[in-house]
Amino acid sequence: MVPAADNAEVLPDNGFLLKKIEESLKKRADQSLREADLTMAQSHVLRVLGCQEGETCTLKELERFFCVAQPTIAGTVSRLEKKGYVEALADESDRRVKVVRLTELGRKQNRLSWEKIQETERQMLRGMTEEEQRELKRLLQMVYENIR
Numbered sequence: 513m514v515p516a517a518d519n520a521e522v523l524p525d526n527g528f529l530l531k532k533i534e535e536s537l538k539k540r541a542d543q544s545l546r547e548a549d550l551t552m553a554q555s556h557v558l559r560v561l562g563c564q565e566g567e568t569c570t571l572k573e574l575e576r577f578f579c580v581a582q583p584t585i586a587g588t589v590s591r592l593e594k595k596g597y598v599e600a601l602a603d604e605s606d607r608r609v610k611v612v613r614l615t616e617l618g619r620k621q622n623r624l625s626w627e628k629i630q631e632t633e634r635q636m637l638r639g640m641t642e643e644e645q646r647e648l649k650r651l652l653q654m655v656y657e658n659i660r
Contacts, residue, residue, distance in 0.1 A: 526655075537632065544628045548621055553578075554592055555625040557585075558614065561598065562622040567614040570603070574612065597621055 541552035560577060561567050569577075575585045589612050592598045597618035603609035614622065637645050
């Protein structure tokens, strides 16, 4: 018999809890983004582009931001480009550098995806005060810095 999931002896480590939270968030995000034919990772790329001046980044900047290999981010961008959410162009000053830019369709989808992310954030943080939310963010950032 498997003990109840809220039993502290069954969930002895924070890493397991973080993994379960991440799995739940990914599942929820992928379900809500399915209609737009997007994954959570693809929506994060749109979000990053939407926050940049000119809504553009180089592939190298995206690779560093997401801490992934060049083929991984290139594949993600290629899929987004096929869906019409971004366009990838050679940099005008250095043709070897690829620049990724949101399209109008990408801007629209970025706004819709952001609304869904905010909905999930509200649900996830329900019952916490603003101070508790800030503290959670601070602690999670510390955990990330320690493990990175």
